[in-house]
Amino acid sequence: MKKRIEIVEHIDTSQVYAELSDPLSGGICVFVGAVREFTENEEVVALEFETYKTMALKEMDKIAERALEKWKLNKVVMKHAIGQKSVEEPVVIVGASSAHRDECFEACRFLIDTLKETVPIWKKEIFKNKTVWVSAHP
Amino acid sequence: MKKRIEIVEHIDTSQVYAELSDPLSGGICVFVGAVREFTENEEVVALEFETYKTMALKEMDKIAERALEKWKLNKVVMKHAIGQKSVEEPVVIVGASSAHRDECFEACRFLIDTLKETVPIWKKEIFKNKTVWVSAHP
Amino acid sequence: MEVLFFGIAKDIVGASQMAFSSESDTPETVGALKKHLAETYPEFSRLTSMAVAVNSEYAKDNVPLKRDDEVAIIPPVSGG
């Protein structure tokens, strides 16, 4: 299977190499996004992720397909977590494997950048005294 | 510990996120180099890696230090395997974590590119009927 | 026609879905639906952006809406 696209409760980072590994791949590049303790100097207690799952999976699949068209890739993984996540917990993992390293680095960057632009997933920052839907307001 | 620099017999990819994770890191980027089945259409049986270990660790440490100077990083990992490695086995893993993703992507690319240029590690390609020290001859 | 609300859109409307049951109630296009929502809930105009998906695909303002469509209001996404 060339693509693995999932919306999950928890991201298991230990599986990703087995999923991307391939006899024809000399390079594997992976990006993990995790919950950071501070946003603009304010302490974050947790993040809460919500999704429109049917559409999110479709959009992630489109991104993976575009990456497979743009670069010579052997495998692509895109997984996003939903629900409440604490500091240091992974929330997203994307990666690609290819014969040479240029392709997997460029594709990996494209996967995360495009996911953040188009995939219907919403993040609420939970601070001590308030909650904020990220990017909702200018 | 900000830097983890190792020459090892086997690379355990499942540990790298625990090693790079950090409460202040929103992004973790990791590159894994693995043995590819074909080099210019010739079937590779295995790769054999040899190192000048004292110097390799020093050079890897210099690269990690340069990355920590160039980018705002929370953690850096660089590990290279030695000995004989079969197809799909990981031979090198480098990664960085940072608040935002630009830094960890750029640093990760720098780590692997510079490792390949300066670290005293030598790779012999073992084909069915011959062995070749990679890059030795023009 | 069923309209789904996510993220801050759900907070603004106070519900995760809304049904337009009769043909006459249902806005004819994506643009008309947006206009209807902006008039009913002025908070929508304060958002950075607001997209609409029809049957789980992004849809432009001129896309017509049919009674059995699944429509979703997509406030600014913030995954990753």
Added chain:
Amino acid sequence: MEVLFFGIAKDIVGASQMAFSSESDTPETVGALKKHLAETYPEFSRLTSMAVAVNSEYAKDNVPLKRDDEVAIIPPVSGG
């Protein structure tokens, strides 16, 4: 002075190390050592490059060699 050989350099010399025991035998600089090796083993001149490390640091041709230095011949590296 001890000289270590790695990778293809080890194959060319047929040994992983070589000792210059007397003061008079020992090349005075990195450059002199390179010249000595190229004369003794012409194969070295066919390599893409050849660097020398003194006490595990890359050293230029003008670096002097001392009897207790650990010197290494570094053929083109190919890690990763």
